[in-house]
Amino acid sequence: MKNQSLVHIIYISLGSNKDEPRKQLLKAKELIAEQIGRIREVSDVYVTKAWGNKKQPDFLNQVMEVETHLHPIVLIKKLLGIELEMGRKRKEKWGARIIDLDLLFYDDCIIRMKNLIVPHPRLHERNFVLFPMLELKPDYLHPEFWQTIRELLGWCQDDLEVKRLKNQFKTKC
Numbered sequence: 001m002k003n004q005s006l007v008h009i010i011y012i013s014l015g016s017n018k019d020e021p022r023k024q025l026l027k028a029k030e031l032i033a034e035q036i037g038r039i040r041e042v043s044d045v046y047v048t049k050a051w052g053n054k055k056q057p058d059f060l061n062q063v064m065e066v067e068t069h070l071h072p073i074v075l076i077k078k079l080l081g082i083e084l085e086m087g088r089k090r091k092e093k094w095g096a097r098i099i100d101l102d103l104l105f106y107d108d109c110i111i112r113m114k115n116l117i118v119p120h121p122r123l124h125e126r127n128f129v130l131f132p133m134l135e136l137k138p139d140y141l142h143p144e145f146w147q148t149i150r151e152l153l154g155w156c157q158d159d160l161e162v163k164r165l166k167n168q169f170k171t172k173c
Contacts, residue, residue, distance in 0.1 A: 007067050009040075010075070011104040011136075013120070013129050014062045017050065018098045021060040024086065028099050029064065031082045036075065037068035043132035047163045051126060056096040060165075063104065063132035072106050076116050079103060104129065108143045119144060127158040135164075 012032065016024035025045065033039050042064045050056045068075060079101045086099045104120045111118040119142060123129045130153045133140065138150045145152065 007069060008107050010037075010066050010068055010106050011133065011140075012036075012064050012066060012079070013100075013102040013104055013123070013132070014064065015059045015100040015102075015128065016098060017057045017059040018096050019087075024099050025060060025062055027086060028082060028101060031085065032064070032066060032101075035078050035082060036070065037066050039064055039066050041065040041136055043135045045165045046128060046131055047165060048128040049160045050096075051128065051158070051160060053095055059128065061128040061132060061162075063129065063136055065136055072103075072109070072111055072116060072118065073113075075106070076103060102129075104133065105140070105143075108141075110143055124152045125156060125158060127153070127156060127160055127162045130156055130158075131162045131164070 014025050014028050016028075018024070022045070029039065029042065043062050046061045048059050048061055050059060070078065083099055083101055088098050088100070102120050102123075103116075103118055104123050106118045109118060120129070123133075124142065124145065130149060133149045134153055139148045141148055142152060147155070
């Protein structure tokens with residue numbers, strides 16, 4: 001693992017479909033900037049049908065690129081802490097949620113631990129992650145699959161529609 005004092009580039013997926021999702025995404029971005037590191041770039045917001053449990057409101061999703069000095073274990077604890085701080089309760093798998101924060105990539109590292117898997121193990125199966133990631137870094141190379149985000153999207157079998165809300169909720173970094 002790299003030295004903690006180095007700057008690491010990470011990608012985080014944000015999603016919400018409860019309690020005014022737009023406000024939840026903005027609040028999450030504020031907390032990430034305060035607790036995780038400098039936000040370098042943020043995708044537009046995308047509307048998608050719920051994945052998994054489909055009997056719930058549509059989700060608003062975004063991806064952000066962030067600079068951090070945090071070690072991956074500290075980072076995941078902070079992300080889970082932000083979810084808790086915002087009121088997330090983990091009651092059912094793929095249920096409605098105030099906020100969902102997923103660590104997609106940590107530099108080009110491959111991490112396999114009990115409570116942390118990076119790259120995110122299902123990101124290549126989900127349009128709601130691939131589309132905003134494509135907006136930010138279409139040629140980003142997945143360190144395990146050795147395919148770009150553009151290529152992964154071409155292989156993805158997720159048939160849920162993803163609608164881009166161009167610049168409506170984008171914040172400057």
